[in-house]
Amino acid sequence: MTEPTPEQTAAAQRKGLDVHHAARLRGTTAEELDADADAFLAEIATFAPPPPAPPRSGGPRGGDVDGHGSGSVAAGAELYRSRNPRDEDNEAKRPARPWWRANGYRFEGGR
Template sequence: MAEDTSTIEAEQGSATGPDEQASQPDLGDAGKRALQEERRKARDAAKRAADLEARLKDYEDRDKSEAEKTAERLADAEKRASAAEQRALRLEVAAAKGLTPGQAKRLVGATREELEADADDILATFPTAPAVPERKAPKPDPSQGSRGEAGKGGSVAAGMALYQQKHQKTTAT
């Protein structure tokens, strides 16, 4: 009976997390070693359980014939192909009807006709927002900017010549 209670106490101690251990009084070196040992045992048990599950799967598959394994793989592949075809059909109908991606997700039906009828119902109930007009770049305003005369030019040399003419007039007076 003493062994049973010590086992229960040890299991309860190993079930506490790091936060709970921080709030517990200091266990001392022996208590810490015992907790580490319990954690090691728990990790080993988890590893053993995963190994046993893998062995069980191998054991179950061993009894299956190659034809059964192939039939399972074929059924899985057909299921994935059917789901992909249904999704492609839903997207085709949504694109043809001009549904938004959010509306396309809500299409329900097994055949093209059912999907098209549902798309029409969605459009009637929740019309799409009007298309935003394309923004065009503004045209330049000729009344803004420099208004230099074509004959004088707008180069640095023309500006320097203008400055020298102006400067000579002020020095001459």
């Protein structure tokens, strides 16, 4: 891009344009440069950036997440236990040793 003339730079400063846009201005007199600067400002005003998107809320939340509970770890653990009861009968049937030892499997790394 060519360097702006002092007249172009002065017109750009009078109209509040960035100095980098001064070389774009066309005209031989100060009035013509000012008119071109006004036209340029009107042209770039139509290309305004879109408004920012509203902040995301994270979506709907459950009743126990909105702070309606006591909010402690103990309250969360109690809620989990109430929703997921233990199966006492099935726990008695589990082998005392892990399955790989119950089946006689040995790790090759020792142990």
